[in-house]
Amino acid sequence: MKHFILKELKIHALLFVLFISACSSPKHIKGAVVSAREEASAIGVAVMAKGGNAFDAMIASDLALTVCYPNAGNIAGGGFLVYRTAAGEKGSLDFREKAPLAAYADMYLDQEGNVIPDKSLVGGLAIGVPGTVAGLYEIHKKFGTIPWNELVQPAIKLAREGYLVTEKQQKSLDGKKEDFIAINGKETFYAQGFKEGDWVKNEALALTLEFIAKNGKSGFYSGPVADALVERVQATGGIITHEDLLSYAPVWREPVHFKYKDLSIYTMAPPSSGGICLGQIMKMIEPYDVGQYKHNSMEAIQVIVEAERRSYADRSLYLGDPDFVNIPQDSLLDMDYLNQRMDSFSFEKATKSTDISPGTIVWDESEETTHYSIVDPMGNAVAVTTTLNGSYGSKVFVEQGGYFLNNEMDDFSSKPGVPNMFGLIGGKANAIAPQKRMLSAMTPTIVERDGKLSMVLGTPGGSTIITSVMQTLLNVFEFDMDIQTAVSTPRFHHQWLPDIVVFEPALFSQTLIDSLKNKGYDVKEQYSRIIGRVDAISISENNTITTGADPRGDDAAIHLYK
Numbered sequence: 001m002k003h004f005i006l007k008e009l010k011i012h013a014l015l016f017v018l019f020i021s022a023c024s025s026p027k028h029i030k031g032a033v034v035s036a037r038e039e040a041s042a043i044g045v046a047v048m049a050k051g052g053n054a055f056d057a058m059i060a061s062d063l064a065l066t067v068c069y070p071n072a073g074n075i076a077g078g079g080f081l082v083y084r085t086a087a088g089e090k091g092s093l094d095f096r097e098k099a100p101l102a103a104y105a106d107m108y109l110d111q112e113g114n115v116i117p118d119k120s121l122v123g124g125l126a127i128g129v130p131g132t133v134a135g136l137y138e139i140h141k142k143f144g145t146i147p148w149n150e151l152v153q154p155a156i157k158l159a160r161e162g163y164l165v166t167e168k169q170q171k172s173l174d175g176k177k178e179d180f181i182a183i184n185g186k187e188t189f190y191a192q193g194f195k196e197g198d199w200v201k202n203e204a205l206a207l208t209l210e211f212i213a214k215n216g217k218s219g220f221y222s223g224p225v226a227d228a229l230v231e232r233v234q235a236t237g238g239i240i241t242h243e244d245l246l247s248y249a250p251v252w253r254e255p256v257h258f259k260y261k262d263l264s265i266y267t268m269a270p271p272s273s274g275g276i277c278l279g280q281i282m283k284m285i286e287p288y289d290v291g292q293y294k295h296n297s298m299e300a301i302q303v304i305v306e307a308e309r310r311s312y313a314d315r316s317l318y319l320g321d322p323d324f325v326n327i328p329q330d331s332l333l334d335m336d337y338l339n340q341r342m343d344s345f346s347f348e349k350a351t352k353s354t355d356i357s358p359g360t361i362v363w364d365e366s367e368e369t370t371h372y373s374i375v376d377p378m379g380n381a382v383a384v385t386t387t388l389n390g391s392y393g394s395k396v397f398v399e400q401g402g403y404f405l406n407n408e409m410d411d412f413s414s415k416p417g418v419p420n421m422f423g424l425i426g427g428k429a430n431a432i433a434p435q436k437r438m439l440s441a442m443t444p445t446i447v448e449r450d451g452k453l454s455m456v457l458g459t460p461g462g463s464t465i466i467t468s469v470m471q472t473l474l475n476v477f478e479f480d481m482d483i484q485t486a487v488s489t490p491r492f493h494h495q496w497l498p499d500i501v502v503f504e505p506a507l508f509s510q511t512l513i514d515s516l517k518n519k520g521y522d523v524k525e526q527y528s529r530i531i532g533r534v535d536a537i538s539i540s541e542n543n544t545i546t547t548g549a550d551p552r553g554d555d556a557a558i559h560l561y562k
C-alpha cells in the first residue's frame, strides 16, 4: 500500500512538473535555433547564451553542420541568408556558388549535342566555386559581435572530439558508400562504414577549420586549404583554379517582398527562384481563400497545384542569375498578370501542363540544401538555406581537408528543355556562363505580421523547397496549425513538368487520390517521397516563441531560456 501511494505521489509530481513546463516553457523561450542536427542547434544556442546575436549563432551552427551533417552542411557549397534585425531592417546575402572562369554553355554536352549523364552531377566538373566561407565571413563583418576565431571553435571541437552517427545518417552513408569509393578510392574517410552509435572524429576537418579560424575568409580561399581544394578538383576532372577562388565574393541583395493577406513576406531573390515563385504561388492562391477548405482537401490541393504549375512554367523561362540576365520580377509578381494566369483554372478539370507555357511578359529591357532558423533574445532573426546540392555534393572528398565538394553545376540548365536532377527545366536565362550563379530553389523566408516578426522558416528538398515553404505558411496562417504540426503534417508537390502530383508516401487517402485522378490529375504513387525538411520558428503576437523541427530528419530545436 505504502509502495502504491509513493508511486502515485511520484506520478502526480511528474504530471505536475510536466504541467508546469507545458504551461510556462514557451513564455520563457528567449531565443532558438532549429537545424538539421541537435549538436548544431545547441552550438548556436550556446553562442547566444554568452551574449552573441543570431548572426554569431548562425556562423557557429553553420560550421557545426559542416562537421556533423556532411551530406549537406558545408564549407565547400553555398547558400542564402534572409534576415530581419531587431530594429526591423530586412536584407539578404547571396553566397551561392559560381561557375568557374573556364566554364561554358555546352560543357556537359557530347559531340551530338546530347547531355552526358552524370557529368554535371558527379566528379570534379560538377563543382561550382564555393561561397559558404566567404558568406559567413561577410556576415561576421557586418553583424558579428563575437570574434570570428571564437565562433569557429565549437565546430573544431566537434570535428576533433567526434559526432554521433544517427540511424538515418548510417542509412545515408551506407547508400553512398559505393559512390564515395568510385570517386575517391577505397581508403576514403567516409567509406569506413560508420554505424549508428559510432563517433566520427574528423581531424583533417578540425585542422582545416583551425586554419579558417585563424585566417578568416582567406583561410579558405588562399593558402594550403585552397591548394588542397584546387588540386583535388583538378585531379577529379574539374576546372576550378586559384583565380576562381580568389575572385569569389558574396552579394548583398534586396529580398523579394510580397503581401499575402495581412502578412508581409520577405524571401530570397534571384539567383534563387524561391522568392519569386513563392510570391507568385501565394498571390495566385490568395483570391481563393483556401482556408475555407479543409487542409489537404481536394479543393485546397487543386488550387495550390494549379498555381504551382503556372509558376514553375514561368521559372523555366524567366529566372536565372540577375547579374547576367534581366528578370521581370515586378511583372511576374503583378496581381493582374497572376489573376490572368489563373483564368484557365477550373475546379472541374485539371489543367494539362502541355497547355501551359510560360506566361507572356512584356518588359522593356533586352534578354539577357540544409535549412536552419534562428531567433535571438534581442529579436534578430535569420533564415539560412545552404547546400552541396546532391547528398554529399559531387562525392569528391578533399581527404586532406576532411570535407565534400558541391555539385551545384547541375542547377544550371545543361541544355534547354533537358531536366536536371530535380526534374527542373530551364533555358537561356539559366544557361552556363563563366562566373554566373546557377538558379536555385532555396527559399529562406521571414514573415512579418502587423510590422512584427511572425515566422522564420525554410527547408531543403530541391524543387520541392518552394512548395514545402508555401504549405507550411498556409498551414499556420490559413489552417490554424501550431508551428510543429504545420511542419510535420503531410505535404504534396507539383512543378509543371513532369505533370505529376507527388504525395508523401501512405499519408493521403486513396479516396482523395482517386478523386484527383478522376479530375485528370496524374498521380504516380511510385514517385511518392519525403518532401522537404522544414525548420521553423513562430513568434506570437505576445512574443511567445515556438519551434517546429521536421521529424522527417534528425532535425532539432534547441531553446534559450532566461
Ligand code: DON
Binding pocket: 369, 387, 388, 389, 390, 391, 408, 411, 439, 440, 441, 442, 459, 460, 461, 462, 463, 465
Ligand atoms: O539550390 C537548389 O535549389 C538546390 N541545389 C537545392 C538542393 C537541395 O535542396 C537538395 N536537398 N534535398
